Amino acid sequence: MTQHFTPVSSGARLSDQVAEQLAAEIKQGRLQPGDKLPTEARLVEQFQVSRTVVREAVSRLKSLGLVDSRQGSGVFVNNQLPFAPLNFEAQLAASEEAVIQMVEVRRALEAEVAGLAAQRRNAADIRAITQAVKALDAAVQAGHNGVDEDMKFHRAIADAARNPFLIQTLEYLGQFLRGVTQVTRANEARRVDFAKQVQSEHQAILEAVQAGDAQLARQAAATHMGNAIVRIRCADPVFWQQEGERLAQPLVKGVKRHNS
Template structure:
């Protein structure tokens, strides 16, 4: 296929991220049978070149198609198109003219989920599950010391908490939300990395959640998780507003650079 011309925001109802635009094109091509059932999508590298975006954007777009039951990914086999599904999947509409508002909406959505998840984990976690939570927190610090953004490690920390809460639906929900959270967390962590006091605050907030889970104190865990979400929102509000004139993924690239 020739290099795609990214559609205008008029055609995309003001889609606000590169991942939105790539998803829109691939979705249309699957529906138009340009990629029929059982065929394979091109590799990440090929699609990144075609659309003129990073592989990170391609991975997010493919993850969204997978969440909608349109494709399946297997290690070593690539991404294959599934048989059409007549069901209409649930979607989160994060389109907005203001990318700061988009990230803040995602954080607001997380508040209730993260708070109850942490409280349940404090009530129900096993010793082995707590060890995994602690290892996940240590992995964030290790990633930061190595100069990485720690986004995947941050998501893994919250995922381990979801697994400890005793309700697998929380893990499923967090996995679904991660399709939308990834870019938001790239932005928030890139912002936090700009200031040492921000990074310290994030570590203290994560540690407070972990400590409450260790002491099996649900109320403290709930409060710590809420403080973490409120802290993330407040830190974003003091960022240079010029960084928010672009879509979320472009703002993330400006702040910290996308890593392949």
């Protein structure tokens, strides 16, 4: 499979950002044990960084036990990774309850992430979060589902929290959370009042982080996720029959690929 990476920019150290994206590919199963990493030249091109940054990132992955160099062959994902993949497959189903349970997981994580972001954010972080909100609003205005933009909004807040363990946890869960986000956004798009609520909740999180109010940011993020659960419970059986299963399929497929 060909990997496509997002160019990195200001904020956290460039090498850390590159390492995090590569680690996410491994932890989410898109780079399997024994797979060869893209060449150094390819990584430089995709991430739009120097060779030094790429080498520092790969060195970090080596120190974590995720990859190993083979002289004359390149860098490969270790056959025995230093972590065991979580097995969500038995719990996952295209159902209201499964989606709600995953949103509950998000609520626990996102609230703390928002609180830390409020304490640690800088001007660049605020610009990134603000831009993510604008991009999400623009996507909705254009009639798109906004899933990618929604994920980027929450990732921008996570970056501002500056806790690599929280970021890596969210990256691992990303394979499941994306499917959940597809379901919640499809449900919210059915009603104008839902869409306006989501927009208002995102703005509240941004303003709390911008103000540096950790308690308010935690409350705003928790409220956003709690309201997402309320909105999901408002979805009628027809929605789950026609949309829920179809939208949740990538979530289940991602788990099967990861655990195979």
